[in-house]
Amino acid sequence: MLSFLHFLLLIALVACASASSDYHERLLLRPLPQSTLLASFNFRSMESSVAFAQQNFRYFPRSFGQILQHAHTKELHVRFSVGRWDADNWGQRPWHGAREGGTGVELWAWIEAQSEEEAFSRWLTLVNSLSGLFCASLNFIDATKTIRPVMSFVPEGDHANSTSLHLLHGTLPHEVVCTENLTPFLKLLPCKGKAGISSLLDGHKLFDASFQTMAIDVRPVCEGAGGSCVLEMEQTVDMVLDIARSKRPRDDPIPRARPIEEIECDTGKGYNSGDTCYPLDKHAEPAWNLTELFGRPLKGACPLTEETGDDANTLCINTPPERTIQVNTTGKYAETRSASDTLRCYKLPIGAEFDLVLPEQQMTTGLVRAEPQLYAARSINGHGQERGSVQAVIKNPSETDAVEFVYLESLPWFMKPYLHTLRARVDTSSENPVRETYYRPAVDRRRGTHLELRMVIPAGSTLTLTYDFEKAILRYTEYPPDANRGFDVAPAVIRLLAPYQSVDKKGIYLRTTSLLLPLPTPDFSMPYNVIILTSTVMALGFGNIFNLLVRRFVGVDEVPALGAGGLKGVIMGKIERLKAKLGRA
Amino acid sequence: MPPSEGADASSAPKEDAKPSPSSPPSLDAVRLRKQPPPEGRESLWRRRSAIFSFWAVVLCLGLPVWWKTTAIYRADLPLQDMTDWAEGKICKPVFPLRIAVEAPLPPQDAHHLLRTTQHALDDLNEFSAHHLRLMLADPPAPANASQQVVVDGTRNTSDDEDIALSIRLIPVETGATPRSHLQPYSPTLDVYYTPNQIPPPSSTGSPLATFIAHELHKIFAEEQAQLAYLLSTASGGHSSKMKSLSPETSAELQRQSTRALKYAPTYHLTFSLFTPTSTPSAWDIESALRQYVAPLLDSFSAISNFTVDTQVQLYATFSPSIRQPEYDEALKAWTLRKEDLSGFINAAEWPLSPSIGKGPTVNFVLYVPDKTQSPLLVKESGANSWLIPQWGGVAILNPTAPGKDAIVSASLTKEALGPAMHTFSNQLISLLGLPQMPSSLPLRISTLARVRAASLIFSASSTLGALAQVYQKLPSIPVPDSVAKSVDLALAHLQLACDRLREGRFQGALELARIAEGEAEKAFFERSMVGQVYFPDEHKVAVYLPLLGPVAVPLVMAALKELKSGLSALRGR
Structure with a gap:
């Protein structure tokens, strides 16, 4: 195996583009193990802050810009994610996790305001407006889902007066990200998915991927002190496609077994015969092309991007040099190779399709997969309707460096952790890894728990963090329609502080998966049963007392008969008469 | 026969049933039974009073409590006042306009001139609600009191804003006299005359007075027509004093009024550049706006505020519902059919969402067609711009030199935007409902203020009337106190606005009418009022039926039984 360029550096190479033009886009393709492919789309549009203040929008979308101005938002990060990044197989996260969100929707913003109350009301304005723009239930981010992180996030942009900025963070782990969120996302792009990599x-295909995350990041970027400022909007889509799955034709998506004659059998197996066959694993890189994989052709370059220089190379693919790549286009294109030929970039033709x-x-060489700085997994333990515990296992694979990080939990109010049960253990040492704790307890129906821990893991060890919690019982109307499914708990956010540093201000992040918390659910027909039962009891009581008061009590033989023998007698008489008539006839 | 029957019951019917139903045997059977001891009067009354007291509690306490707790709160509204306003019974808008005259004349002559001009004006005016009053601008020191009364009952020169127009009399020696000149950027009419045209104190008419009267009448003719149209369309008893309008004028006025946007204190203007390709991707909109639109907006600032934003949208395709442009050999141009113009704006794809904040958004769309489809025109008229009523305007910008390279049009210069910006300015003027005449912009704007004040009063009144109707027609909707408060405020402000109109203080009237309109709308669109429209009374009963049913049965049965025995006792007596 040959060693090639570090993925870390590669991302940096892709991200660091000069700010000469106002619109950049780049797609980086990178085959991952198990015949999957990572596609990282990145779109950046710039608007000078003067034009933004005057509401003259060119590359920056007007609807989005007006929302930011209306809510006095200076920096904004929105994430829509589905699926789990399989760090064991796929290695390091794209963009070091800085453009990734937890499952569902995650949103954090720096809002300019004089007081906390004002900041929160502007935050509500922001989430409500964004909810309409992105067709997502962002408006459900209320006080119970909002926290104010202390250590986990730092602003990426250059802010002049950071004292009046308030950071608010909200998550919706239950939100199902789908096609209706992609359409508004594409509409924000200058080329709108009609040209260019978009x-x-x-x-x-996007929502069929094994893992996908869409991100929007808005930040002000200033050149030097007192220099001109621009507002940069970065839109990112990262998706991991299963090549075999993506290549299925859309009109026949059900996988079918091929006839046995077409399969190459492993003749080394003992049971191999005419009718039994174990398919031969050839360990070959699968064949694919862009049109097949993404379901639509690449319609040339977006004409707004730079025409020369590094920024003109809008499509890059990171493969070993020996991999054969054919270009299929009628237009004029250019290919450049860099980083020991492992990165091939293409300048796309304008107005012509490109494939x-x-x-x-069969490959003899491969790329070195960058190992993640940390592995993290989190789960709920315990049983019963009353209590449970959370266990987070964080592993430091490095043999040399201790890693310092911040662990952020944002728990719903109905999941009440007992902080005194918080235990952090490292398997190689007895020292307490927790350096700093920030905890803001939940208030029922008002706010959720906010827990931030600064911890250190020594080299090559595993940290286990556990705490117990109690499950609250909700009010009847607070249950969602699918109450028995359980309640989603937002993923924990881990930010690495040291020794790894990212090249820019984006930081290195990773997120655990979201959790499903089963809560005790009542029988939902209960209120009606209660109404009927109480009514019956009350009516019974009333009837008894009333009858005692108004009835006249006489001896059994003194009961005045209704007609003869009461109601029954009357009916009997009728029947007898009918019988007599029939007998006569 | 089931054997489980009670012994006392089973024997009796068998005997009685055999003979066909005749009453004597069954009566005999009853007579055979042991009679209970006769009930004492005291216990009878006790039982009756028990039943009666239960019923009394149910009727006097239970039902009212139930009714009260499930009733919907409906605040009292001054329904009669609201209906009266809607029918126009309370306020009959009048528009007394003050016109100041600056005359370099001795006071006596000036007053005489005023009086004769006023007479001539009154003779010309057919529309009683709109009345022009002349007055001296700078009254010279104590003049003849009696004449002052003739000129103007109350001398009110305190407020400059309330003077609709100033007339400056300028003596000249040369040129045709009398002649007049309306200043385009100030509400001033210059009248040139030769000194010998001043009417002598003895005469009752003079050519100068008649001339001024005619000029004034001409200037305010359109305003009168607009107001007359407004009064005629508003419901109620205004028709009597309205002057008759010709059908053409009426149709034209209707067209203007349906085009115009509803009045709002703030309008958001959005200028958008749309193109089906990637060029042009930039435009010099900032300086174009500064040159062509900003001066216009400045002059409107007295009436409304404006915010302006712009955007560039590439790859904007037509909606599939309209027919694609066709090439017309005769015009040598690509043409859009007139009936497709309404679908030209691809609302699903083009991001023309309203701006955030209060007030309507006015959209101006500049469409640059594809090079292969240029020039693009409207088939029937050959025009390249049109107005969408109450929404905005569209202009198609065809590159001036067709067939030129794309590089030329990659960015639109201020000069290239000029014609489109002029079109947008005109469209904005008609969208705001500004009259075409007279040529002086401040006069047109003050006309707009009067028309708007009147129309706001009418619309607020009709909203109140509609609310009164809803209140009466839908007894099941809740009406919170806030609605009553808003209605009171609206009525108070309407009255004040009407008074201001009568005093001729139109700016104040506009302000008050705006508040009244806002409050009326707030009351009408109160959100909690629609909440329970679809929650009928049956539901109230349904929820309580499990309780009410079992309780009601013994109550009713006891009452019936008691009534029956009481009646039979009465009959027996």
Whole structure:
């Protein structure tokens, strides 16, 4: 195996583009193990802050810009994510996790305000407006889902007066991200998915991916002190496609077994015969092309991007140099190779379709997969309707460096942690890894728990963090329609502080998966049963007392008969008469 | 026959049933039974009073409590006042306009001139609600009191704003006299005359007075027509004093009024550049706005505020519902059919969402067609711009030199935007409902203020009337106190606005009418009022039926039984 360029550096190379033009886009393709492919789309549009203040929007979308101005938001980060990044197989996260969100929707922003109350009311304005813009239930981010992180997030942009900025963070782990969120996302782009790399984005394929995250980041960028400022909006889509799954034709998506004659059998197996066959694993890189994989062709370059220089190379693919790549286009394109030929970048033709075709190939070399700085997993333990515990396992794979990080939990109010049960253990030492704790307890129906821990893991060890919690019983109307499914708990956010540093201000992050918390659920027909039961009891009591008061009590033989023998007698008489008549007839 | 029957019951019917139903045997059977001891009077009354007291509690306490707790709160509204306003019975808007005259004349002559001009004006005016009053601008020191009364009953020169127009009399020696000149950027009419045209104190008419009267009449003719139209369309008894309008004028006025946006204190203007390709991707909109639009907005600032934003949108395609442009050989141009113009704006794809904040958004769309489809025109008229009523305007910008390279049009210069910006200015003027005449912009704007004040009063009144109707027609909707408060405020402000109109203080009237309109709308669109419209009374009963049913049965049965025995006792007696 040859060692090639570090993925870390590669991302930095892709991200660091000069600010000469106002619109940049780049797609980086990178094959991952198990015949998957990571596609990282990145779109950046710039608007000078003067034009932004005057509401003259060119590359910056007007609807989005007006929301930011209306809510006095100086920096904004929105994430829509589905799926789990499989760090064991896929290695380090794209953008070091800085453009990734927890499952569902995550949103954090720096809002300018004089007081906390004002900041919160502007935050509500912001989430409500964004909810309409992105067709997402962002408006459900209320006080119970909002926290004010202390250590986990730092502003990426250059802010002049940071004292009046308030950071608010909200998550919706239950939100199902779907095609209706992609359409508004594409509309924010200057080329709108009609040209450029965004023409590859198709809702069916994007939301069919094993992992996908869409991110929008708005930040002010100033050049030097007192220099001119621009507002940068970065839109990112990262998706991990299963190549075999994506290549299925849309009109026939059900996988079918091929006829046995077409399968190459492993003749080494003992049971191999004419009718039994174990498919031969050839360990070959699968064949694919862009059109097949993304379900639509790449319609040339977006004409707004730079025409020369590094920024003109809008499509890059990171493969070993020996991998055969054919280009299929009628227009004029250019190919450049960099980083020991592991990164091939293409300048796309304008107005002509472009396709990359990679045939099936037996590889002798591979790329070195960058290992993540930390591995994290979190789960709920325990049983019963009353209590449970959370366990987070964080592993430091490095043999040399101790890692310092911040662990952020934002728990719903109905999951009440007992802080005194918080235990952090490292398997290699007895020292307490927790350096600093920030805790803001929940208030029922008003706010959720906010827990931030600064911890250190020594080299090559595993940290286990556990705490117990109590499950609250909700009011009848507070249950969602699918109450028995359980309640989603937002993913924990981990930010690395040392020794790893990212090249820019974005930081290094990773997120655990979200949790499903089963709560005791009542029988939902209960209120009606209660109404009926109480009514019956009251009516019984009333009837008895009333009858005692108004009835006249006489001897059994003194009961005045209704007609003869009461109601029954009357009916009997009728029947007898009928019988007599029938007998006569 | 089931054997489980009670012994006493089973024997009796068998005997009685055999003979066909005749009453004597069954009566005999009853007579055979042992009679209970006769009930004492005291216990009878006790039982009756028990039943009666239960019923009394149910009727006097239970039902009212139930009714009260499930009733919907409905605040009292001054329904009669609201209906009266809607029918126009309370306020009959009048528009007394003050016109100041600056005359370099001795006071006596000036007053005489005023009086004769006023007479001539009154003779010309057919529309009683709109009345022009002449007065001296700078009254020279104590003049003849009696004449002052003739000129103007109350001398009110305190407020400059309330003077609709100033007339400056300027003596000249040359040129045709009398002649007049209306200043385009101030509400001033210059009248040139030769000194010998001043009417002698003895005469009752003079050519100068008649001339001024005619000029004034001409200037305010359109305003009168607009107001007359407004009064005629508003419901109620205004029709009697309205002057008759010709059908053409009426149609034209209707067209203007349906075009115009509803009045709002703030308008958001959005200028958008749309193109189906990637060029042009930039425009020099900032300086174009500064040159072509900003002066216009400045002059409107007395009436409304404006915010302006702009955007560039590439790859904007037509909606699939309209027919694609066709090439017309005769025009040598691509043409859009007139009936497709309404679908030209692709509302689903083009991001023309309203701006955030109060007030309507006015959209101006500049469409630059594809090079292959240029020039693009409207088939029937060959025009390249049109107005969408109450929404905005569209202009198609065809590159001036067709067939030129894309590089030329990659960015639109201020000069290239000029014609489109002029179109947008005109469209904005008609969208705001500004009259076409007279040529002086401040006069037109003050006309707009009067028309707007009147229309706001009418619309607020009709909203109140509609609210009164809703209140009466839908007894099941709740009406919170806030609605009553808003209605009171609206009525008070309407009255004040009407008074201001009568005093001729139109700016104040506009302000008050705006508040009245806002409060009326707030009352009408109160959110909690619609909450329970679809929650009928049956539901109230349904929820309580499990309780009410079992309780009601013994109560009713006891009452019936008691009534029956009481009646039979009465009959027996």
